[in-house]
Amino acid sequence: MRNRMMRAARLVLCAAAAHAPVSASAAGWDVSKASSNFELVTLGDAELSGRSIGVIHMGNVELTSGRIVAADPLAQPDRPALARTVAPGDYPVTLYQAFGRIAAAGMRFAEGKPDHWELAVLPGQDLATLKDDDADINYYDDVLAADLDANKGHYALHRPMAGKRGNVAVFWSGWGDGFYPVFWGLDKDGRPLALLTDFGVIENADGRREPKVQ
Known part of the structure; x- marks a missing residue:
């Protein structure tokens, strides 16, 4: 979905406190059609390069609680x-980069190829009722901008409280x-192996041809 360009970076993966089996679908969500890019997390850097996809290994997010927030904190500071x-x-x-954009972002919890994928939901959300269009000081200028400048404004690992564990991955x-x-990439026993956010820049884990705008 290409809406208005955002000025601030999107904080997608947060430490202490953001959508499989592909065969599973909800009333309004067919997960097999929600993304064609699940293969990204299974490909090595050389394979991705052959598909014109650049890779940035940001470093580690320190999940002190094991909980993950995927959101823009400047627009949704209270996102659960x-x-x-x-x-x-x-x-x-x-x-994962393509066409000069961040095409997708992933977090790895364990090695292995996911057996199936599941839409990531918030507490209280019911997959059976979700529809296809569901997925809410100036900190950016005063704090985040300095971290982002080191990487041409595209991404940064930001530590909200200096000297304490718990950081966030920030990126466009x-x-x-x-x-x-x-999406959660799960093994056959339902154990999380990976988390993937798809920004709709590429299709079929391939950056050689830009998708048509819907």
């Missing part, structure tokens, strides 16, 4: 954490402001 949690720990974040979201689906 995702319903599913993981074990507290340090987990690597990878950004695709073509700008909008609603983007987040």
